[in-house]
Amino acid sequence: MTDPTPVRPAALSPGRRAWLRFRRNRLGYWSLVAFCVLVVFSLAAELVSNDRPLVVRFDGQWYFPIVQDHAETVFGGDFDTPADYLDPFIREQITRGDNWALFAPNPYGPKTINYFAELPNPSPPSAANWLGTDDRGRDLLAQLIYGFRVSVLFALALTVVGVLLGVLTGAIQGYFGGRTDLAFQRFIEIWGSMPELYLLIIFSAVFAPSVGLLLVLLSLFGWMGLSDYVRAEFLRNRQLDYVRAARAMGLSNGQIIWRHVLPNSLTPVVTFLPFRMSAAILALTSLDFLGLGVPPGTPSLGELLSQGKNNIDAWWISLSTFAVLVITLLLLTFMGDALRDALDPRKADA
Amino acid sequence: MNTALTPLLDVRGLKIGFGGRTVVHGIDFQIAPGEKLALVGESGSGKTVSALSLLRLVQNAEVRGQALLGERDLLALSERELRGVRGDEVAVIFQEPMTALNPLYTVGQQIAEVLQLKKGLTAAQAQAGTVELLASTGIPEPARRAGAYPHQLSGGQRQRAMIAMALASAPRLLLADEPTTALDVSLRGQMLDLLSDLQRQHGMAVLLITHDLNLVRRFADRVAVMERGHLVEQGGVADVFARPAHAYTRMLLASRPQRDVVELAAEGSPVLLQADRLEVAYPVPLPGLKGWFRKGRFVAVKGADFRLGKGRTLGVIGESGSGKSTLALAALGLVPHGGELQVAGTAWQACRGLAAQRAVRRRVQVVFQDPFSSLSPRMTVEQIVGEGLSIHHPDLSLEQRRARVVAALADVGLVDDPQHGGDWLQRYPHEFSGGQRQRLAIARALVVEPDLLVLDEPTSALDVTVQKQVLGLLQRLQRDRGLAYLLITHDVDVIAAMAHDVIVMKDGSVVESGPVDQVLSAPVHPYTQLLVQAAA
Numbered sequence: 001m002t003d004p005t006p007v008r009p010a011a012l013s014p015g016r017r018a019w020l021r022f023r024r025n026r027l028g029y030w031s032l033v034a035f036c037v038l039v040v041f042s043l044a045a046e047l048v049s050n051d052r053p054l055v056v057r058f059d060g061q062w063y064f065p066i067v068q069d070h071a072e073t074v075f076g077g078d079f080d081t082p083a084d085y086l087d088p089f090i091r092e093q094i095t096r097g098d099n100w101a102l103f104a105p106n107p108y109g110p111k112t113i114n115y116f117a118e119l120p121n122p123s124p125p126s127a128a129n130w131l132g133t134d135d136r137g138r139d140l141l142a143q144l145i146y147g148f149r150v151s152v153l154f155a156l157a158l159t160v161v162g163v164l165l166g167v168l169t170g171a172i173q174g175y176f177g178g179r180t181d182l183a184f185q186r187f188i189e190i191w192g193s194m195p196e197l198y199l200l201i202i203f204s205a206v207f208a209p210s211v212g213l214l215l216v217l218l219s220l221f222g223w224m225g226l227s228d229y230v231r232a233e234f235l236r237n238r239q240l241d242y243v244r245a246a247r248a249m250g251l252s253n254g255q256i257i258w259r260h261v262l263p264n265s266l267t268p269v270v271t272f273l274p275f276r277m278s279a280a281i282l283a284l285t286s287l288d289f290l291g292l293g294v295p296p297g298t299p300s301l302g303e304l305l306s307q308g309k310n311n312i313d314a315w316w317i318s319l320s321t322f323a324v325l326v327i328t329l330l331l332l333t334f335m336g337d338a339l340r341d342a343l344d345p346r347k348a349d350a
Numbered sequence: 351m352n353t354a355l356t357p358l359l360d361v362r363g364l365k366i367g368f369g370g371r372t373v374v375h376g377i378d379f380q381i382a383p384g385e386k387l388a389l390v391g392e393s394g395s396g397k398t399v400s401a402l403s404l405l406r407l408v409q410n411a412e413v414r415g416q417a418l419l420g421e422r423d424l425l426a427l428s429e430r431e432l433r434g435v436r437g438d439e440v441a442v443i444f445q446e447p448m449t450a451l452n453p454l455y456t457v458g459q460q461i462a463e464v465l466q467l468k469k470g471l472t473a474a475q476a477q478a479g480t481v482e483l484l485a486s487t488g489i490p491e492p493a494r495r496a497g498a499y500p501h502q503l504s505g506g507q508r509q510r511a512m513i514a515m516a517l518a519s520a521p522r523l524l525l526a527d528e529p530t531t532a533l534d535v536s537l538r539g540q541m542l543d544l545l546s547d548l549q550r551q552h553g554m555a556v557l558l559i560t561h562d563l564n565l566v567r568r569f570a571d572r573v574a575v576m577e578r579g580h581l582v583e584q585g586g587v588a589d590v591f592a593r594p595a596h597a598y599t600r601m602l603l604a605s606r607p608q609r610d611v612v613e614l615a616a617e618g619s620p621v622l623l624q625a626d627r628l629e630v631a632y633p634v635p636l637p638g639l640k641g642w643f644r645k646g647r648f649v650a651v652k653g654a655d656f657r658l659g660k661g662r663t664l665g666v667i668g669e670s671g672s673g674k675s676t677l678a679l680a681a682l683g684l685v686p687h688g689g690e691l692q693v694a695g696t697a698w699q700a701c702r703g704l705a706a707q708r709a710v711r712r713r714v715q716v717v718f719q720d721p722f723s724s725l726s727p728r729m730t731v732e733q734i735v736g737e738g739l740s741i742h743h744p745d746l747s748l749e750q751r752r753a754r755v756v757a758a759l760a761d762v763g764l765v766d767d768p769q770h771g772g773d774w775l776q777r778y779p780h781e782f783s784g785g786q787r788q789r790l791a792i793a794r795a796l797v798v799e800p801d802l803l804v805l806d807e808p809t810s811a812l813d814v815t816v817q818k819q820v821l822g823l824l825q826r827l828q829r830d831r832g833l834a835y836l837l838i839t840h841d842v843d844v845i846a847a848m849a850h851d852v853i854v855m856k857d858g859s860v861v862e863s864g865p866v867d868q869v870l871s872a873p874v875h876p877y878t879q880l881l882v883q884a885a886a
Contacts, residue, residue, distance in 0.1 A: 013778060014727055014728050244684060245724060245791070248715060249741055249798070250707060250711035264728055
């Protein structure tokens with residue numbers, strides 16, 4: 001080799017180097033691990049918190065109430081309605097003699113009302129309801145687990161849709177520039193000045209509230225911030241020499257965008273992912289708090305906060321919901337900070 | 351120069367490290383009052399860090415050693431005491447005046463600030479002093495220019511304003527960090543003459559940091575040569591240039607590009623690139639209300655005519671803004687143009703659709719100036735070099751494509767043995783040095799077997815020794831394959847080494863053209879004369 005600088009033996013891709021830098025930020029890395037554990041845990045919520053037993057052995061027969069409905073009569077009851085496994089009679093039936101039942105660690109679902117609580121609703125934390133119940137007698141721990149899952153899944157979906165739309169529009173504006181850019185920018189200015197909250201209120205009055213409707217409405221406005229960043233990156237990258245060289249090579253616009261400009265323009269997208277997630281969780285919580293969010297009966301952190309406000313004596317409601325929210329948002333913020341550091345090109349690998 | 355005098359600045363055992371990695375390994379040098387010392391070296395040799403760390407202007411640097419300015423050791427002063435020295439006894443001129451001047455203040459305000467801070471003048475006195483200083487640097491209409499913001503001045507005027515600012519406090523020592531590198535060739539000589547004049551008038555010492563040996567020869571009394579953090583040689587300029595003692599100095603002195611090309615006659619070779627009244631214009635925004643409705647037109651290339659035959663090199667020389675890079679983009683078919691431009695008999699304007707364009711694009715490839723922005727940082731060597739094959743030879747199998755990529759890497763001297771080139775393929779551009787990256791860019795262009803290479807300042811971002819190697823590679827490729835080169839450069843030495851024919855561009859027009867010997871030895875146009883003279 002004629003050039004003086006020797007080449008190092010290891011060949012790491014830029015993405016891999018960024019990951020190694022991310023790993024070096026202990027707080028961010030363990031936040032990611034903790035967040036992933038929480039998400040997986042909440043995805044398996046049915047196994048953790050459920051008012052139906054996972055398995056029942058009754059009179060020599062196997063039953064799986066977690067996936068099947070069984071009438072009360074099956075277990076020796078009087079009615080042909082689905083069994084209530086919290087009913088002391090049913091419980092006695094399925095645990096008597098050789099019968100046994102495997103319950104989830106927290107034997108309540110998100111909608112289960114504990115008719116057998118010893119204290120009036122909302123009841124404080126007890127051996128039966130570890131975090132107490134809300135003002136309708138539903139178990140708070142179950143609500144939090146399911147509410148967290150709804151929040152995270154909603155935030156993920158909103159982030160994915162927002163990122164796809166934002167990257168697409170930003171890429172089109174930045175790469176083609178000129179009139180395309182001008183038209184899109186004016187459109188974004190008009191679209192961005194729409195009163196989002198009032199539109200939400202109006203739409204939630206016109207249509208039946210649902211998670212899908214919320215997702216659509218929030219997505220319609222959620223892409224603009226990101227699209228500006230992607231546009232700026234594209235404007236910068238498209239005039240770099242490697243893009244010119246690719247054009248001189250005869251690549252089509254699509255190939256240039258996909259292979260050359262896009263991979264080098266994703267830094268702001270990745271950096272903002274955790275912050276977008278936390279913004280989405282907050283948005284859903286706020287709307288639920290105001291009663292404009294998910295339909296009634298859906299477990300939701302915002303609805304719990306609103307209950308906490310209405311039952312200020314029931315400190316366990318507001319305190320535990322608040323703790324779940326703060327921990328979730330903190331984990332996301334720590335991840336975001338670590339990501340920002342990891343993707344900062346001025347930081348050395350060392 | 352009377353060296354018996356006590357030195358103005360006495361640097362002993364200067365060691366500089368960053369996070370435990372030593373970049374300057376204990377260097378010693380002295381500067382006598384009124385002496386001009388040049389610190390020479392390639393990028394990464396530690397010359398700039400050595401000079402700037404004297405004033406502790408380098409962040410996170412661990413500096414050890416002594417730097418005696420008179421009685422005081424600059425390296426032992428407190429930050430507060432050092433602030434009295436900076437800009438007062440020792441002033442600095444930076445390489446890029448556009449970023450060294452604050453864009454939010456007029457140059458007059460910035461110079462007056464120094465006068466008020468360092469000399470305690472009143473605002474009115476400082477105002478008068480500013481105009482006087484600007485006048486002494488040769489800026490026309492100094493009173494009016496004092497009210498100009500940095501972006502309103504030309505590059506040369508900005509550098510003059512920087513010099514005025516540095517002189518405001520009448521320093522005893524001026525650190526000039528590559529003061530002419532950002533300027534056009536024709537301005538460099540003027541700037542050096544100005545520095546020399548001012549140095550003589552004020553009797554100050556100058557520490558010139560540069561990689562350009564021509565500047566050293568013209569400007570300095572003594573020269574100190576640095577290589578990878580070591581001072582390998584120092585002495586009088588005439589001595590060192592005539593009898594270089596160290597091997598590295600000899601290599602630097604011998605790095606002027608050598609001419610080694612086949613002198614083909616223009617008549618015999620088939621024409622690959624032909625331009626008739628080539629014109630390129632850009633839309634520019636117009637000021638005021640009428641800019642809302644239509645765009646102005648900036649003509650970057652005004653009616654250029656040239657021919658380039660197989661196996662020959664056409665050099666295009668000119669300053670920044672002369673339209674030479676636009677000419678390169680037009681030859682590549684990347685900007686719309688007027689007039690006629692044919693690549694091997696096919697006009698760019700006649701190519702409708704991607705397929706027709708691709709047929710021509712295979713024949714014309716490009717190597718850009720900046721080896722860092724010309725390779726996508728997220729692609730491996732195999733992807734970068736192999737991309738052209740996947741476009742123009744989609745029928746190749748993966749193994750065939752890989753074999754061709756390795757062969758191209760071997761052609762440009764990146765791989766010694768084509769049988770064992772595989773371990774290079776999965777590397778990313780950041781693992782390569784500037785010269786290696788430029789070889790990669792050449793390999794990317796060569797892999798589709800073009801007839802014509804557009805070389806847009808292919809070596810101006812490289813160190814002189816690497817420049818010589820890359821030019822040698824280009825010459826060998828031309829001899830072996832009969833490639834035609836359209837070589838864009840501002841460097842007369844490169845033109846002299848590479849070109850068969852030359853066209854000289856100024857403000858978008860071709861002001862002179864002809865065979866290289868004729869243009870360089872007997873230039874007709876005054877601008878060409880200036881260029882040739884500045885390079886001598």
